[in-house]
Amino acid sequence: MSFDEVRFPDAISRGARGGPERRTQIVELASGDEERNASWANSRRRYDVAYGIRRADDLAAVVAFFEARNGRLHGFRFKDWSDYxxxxxxxxxxxxxxxxxxxxxxxxxxxxxxxxxxxxxxxxxxxxxxxxxxxxxxxxxxxxxxxxxxxxxxxxxxxxxxxxxxxxxxxxxxxEVPVRFDSDTLDVTLDIERLGSITSIPLLEIRR
Structure with a gap:
């Protein structure tokens, strides 16, 4: 597995949204009762760092980081400011x-x-x-x-x-959390003042 020991820019990760995700199977019985089973023994974290982009320079930094990681190919380190x-x-x-x-x-x-x-x-x-x-x-x-x-x-x-x-x-x-980009595409939008934004930049924790 290809992994780069570099950290996603702190100024952008500080504004990210996300946290732990679990996978639970729920079966509703004919009686209305339910049975719940955990599909995963451990949680996995998801983040969206688009919320941390506030300036055109932030956008450029994310694009450069994305290109250097070859999209989803290379993992990297991410600081989860809510749990580090x-x-x-x-x-x-x-x-x-x-x-x-x-x-x-x-x-x-x-x-x-x-x-x-x-x-x-x-x-x-x-x-x-x-x-x-x-x-x-x-x-x-x-x-x-x-x-x-x-x-x-x-x-x-x-x-x-x-x-x-x-x-x-x-x-x-x-x-820090080992993550990768969860998309091979960055959908960049430029407004009339040439200020850029990206609707979503999903990151997914890498579990070994």
Whole structure:
């Protein structure tokens, strides 16, 4: 799968619309009752970045970005301003934000994750595109300044020495969403003052 490790322009993504999408099958029975089944185990995010275009320069930046990605061919990174931290929006990421594993004395690699909880339900999201330099880690509640590395293209943390058995591993981070354009066409409109607009620029999260 072709993926470019570049981020969509922040000035435009800040005005985007979109969020998580799920796929649920609902069957209505003859009695009027219904049965619901989840077709997807994990959600997928959709965005429309046309709402972030405010100037002709923004339009030109999107066209250039689209052409450089060859439309839908190449994926890229996108900052979802409504959900880009391991913590609450008003806070800064800390090393105790999210549990990512427990040591067993032999495993050295752990994947970054973010948990979404409400009531007694929790959904765990794999974080594959952390922001370089934003990741903080702790072992047993103690932050680790060294002894580990993180791959910013996969979200995998690797320790030089395997964490001891029973030691909790937690992390804090900022992250981006791997997406692609969901259309091979940009429908640009120019008005009489030569100010441009695009009706819709859909982006779709890439799931592996």
């Amino acid at each position: 931290k391991s913590c609450a929006p008003s806070q800064m990421p800390g090393p105790l934000d999210q549990p990512i594993g427990t040591g067993n004395g032999s495993v050295t690699s752990f994947a970054l994750m973010k948990r979404y909880s409400s009531g007694n339900q929790t959904w765990t999201r794999a974080i594959t595109k952390p922001v370089a330099g934003s990741v903080r880690l702790a072992l047993g509640g103690v932050e680790q300044a060294s002894g580990w590395t993180v791959d910013a293209t996969t979200g995998v943390v690797t320790f030089g020495t395997a964490p001891a058995t029973g030691v909790s591993i937690t992390a804090g981070f900022e992250f």
